[in-house]
Amino acid sequence: MLYDFDKPTDRKNSNSYKWDRYAPEVIPMWIADMDFEVAPPIKQALIDISTHAIVGYNHTPDELTEVVIERLKTRHGWEIQKEWIVWLPGLVPGLHTAARCISDDYYAVMTSSPVYKPFLEAAEIGKRRLQNIPFIWQNDRWEMDFEEMKRTVNPSTRLYMLCNPHNPTGRVFDRSELEQLVAFCLENNLVLCSDEIHCDLILDDTKQHLSIATISKEIENQSITLLAPSKTFNIAGLGCSIAIIPNKELRQNFEKTIYGIMPRPTGFSYEAALAAYKSCEDWRVELVAYLKQNHDYLLKEMNSIPGLSMIAAEATYLAWINYEKTGIENFTEVLEKNGVGVMDAKIFGGEKHFRLNFGTQRAVLEEAVKRIKNSLS
Numbered sequence: 501m502l503y504d505f506d507k508p509t510d511r512k513n514s515n516s517y518k519w520d521r522y523a524p525e526v527i528p529m530w531i532a533d534m535d536f537e538v539a540p541p542i543k544q545a546l547i548d549i550s551t552h553a554i555v556g557y558n559h560t561p562d563e564l565t566e567v568v569i570e571r572l573k574t575r576h577g578w579e580i581q582k583e584w585i586v587w588l589p590g591l592v593p594g595l596h597t598a599a600r601c602i603s604d605d606y607y608a609v610m611t612s613s614p615v616y617k618p619f620l621e622a623a624e625i626g627k628r629r630l631q632n633i634p635f636i637w638q639n640d641r642w643e644m645d646f647e648e649m650k651r652t653v654n655p656s657t658r659l660y661m662l663c664n665p666h667n668p669t670g671r672v673f674d675r676s677e678l679e680q681l682v683a684f685c686l687e688n689n690l691v692l693c694s695d696e697i698h699c700d701l702i703l704d705d706t707k708q709h710l711s712i713a714t715i716s717k718e719i720e721n722q723s724i725t726l727l728a729p730s731k732t733f734n735i736a737g738l739g740c741s742i743a744i745i746p747n748k749e750l751r752q753n754f755e756k757t758i759y760g761i762m763p764r765p766t767g768f769s770y771e772a773a774l775a776a777y778k779s780c781e782d783w784r785v786e787l788v789a790y791l792k793q794n795h796d797y798l799l800k801e802m803n804s805i806p807g808l809s810m811i812a813a814e815a816t817y818l819a820w821i822n823y824e825k826t827g828i829e830n831f832t833e834v835l836e837k838n839g840v841g842v843m844d845a846k847i848f849g850g851e852k853h854f855r856l857n858f859g860t861q862r863a864v865l866e867e868a869v870k871r872i873k874n875s876l877s
């Protein structure tokens with residue numbers, strides 16, 4: 501191992517959203533950033549800009565565009581054109597833009613809960629309408645409810661918003677599920693917006709990320725794929741995301757919607773993204789191995805606690821843990837009183853679960869597990 505993910509880090513007094521949310525004795529395991537230092541090439545890129553000390557307006561480095569194109573081709577088998585890329589200062593802005601850029605009328609946006617909160621908010625904030633078709637538990641996993649989706653879709657529905665790999669259930673949807681979704685979108689003439697921000701964090705060796713736009717040329721032509729290095733390389737605070745929109749008219753609508761409102765990424769975020777995608781693959785591989793060990797430890801521990809159950813996460817550093825059998829209504833508050841800060845399922849439009857971020861040092865995770873056990877004893 502080249503990198504030491506066990507190395508303690510201190511994020512207190514650094515205006516960290518994650519670490520300032522709770523009382524100092526609480527271990528914060530809520531928002532999705534990790535407690536690890538960035539990889540050395542990213543650190544160096546940030547130092548280089550600081551040393552130069554001129555931070556005027558920047559355009560996208562050509563090399564970054566080339567690296568992204570090459571990465572999609574070699575890792576995901578997707579050949580994209582340079583002009584399909586729209587650079588964004590964050591991925592959430594991309595979700596909100598997708599929800600309002602398809603046309604000017606009061607259309608409906610379909611998605612499935614539980615899901616990362618912006619998916620549930622984007623339609624209504626954008627003065628569109630949400631059609632939320634919750635996932636169903638079948639075949640020992642969370643699946644899209646295609647029957648209900650078919651019953652609900654109507655001519656006012658214009659968009660389906662997919663999160664794959666999925667936050668918070670940790671699913672990596674397989675080819676047959678994605679093909680079914682694509683067929684549904686094509687039959688009903690829906691744009692398919694796919695947030696693939698977690699695609700480089702696959703924990704389950706038997707799973708492979710499938711970019712939605714590679715399923716067919718037809719869906720490529722009515723898709724918006726959102727990507728970012730931020731989750732994988734722990735640079736969420738810098739904000740640099742990518743929307744890939746092959747269809748010219750859709751892309752122009754998307755660009756028109758953000759015009760004058762959304763800033764471009766900064767020099768810091770472009771250079772960090774470039775360093776991440778170009779020079780940090782060895783770090784990423786070791787990170788995923790470390791996260792997998794954290795995951796396997798947590799899975800075993802959670803499933804040994806009466807009242808709690810956890811399903812294996814196929815990707816991400818976010819665990820989705822069922823507390824229904826504890827019989828405790830406000831279990832998340834109980835956890836906070838016992839020193840562990842997690843997110844309740846309600847935030848994701850779900851119930852009786854909490855989401856725990858295990859992207860932290862093993863020693864911190866072990867302490868959190870101890871406290872979770874205490875909360876039920």
Ligand SMILES: Cc1ncc(COP(=O)(O)O)c(C=O)c1O
Nearest residue numbers: 532590591592593616667695697
């Ligand atoms: C699925 C998903 N999309 C987007 C984001 C955040 O994107 P950004 O910080 O670039 O707006 C997150 C963060 O947790 C996420 O899990």
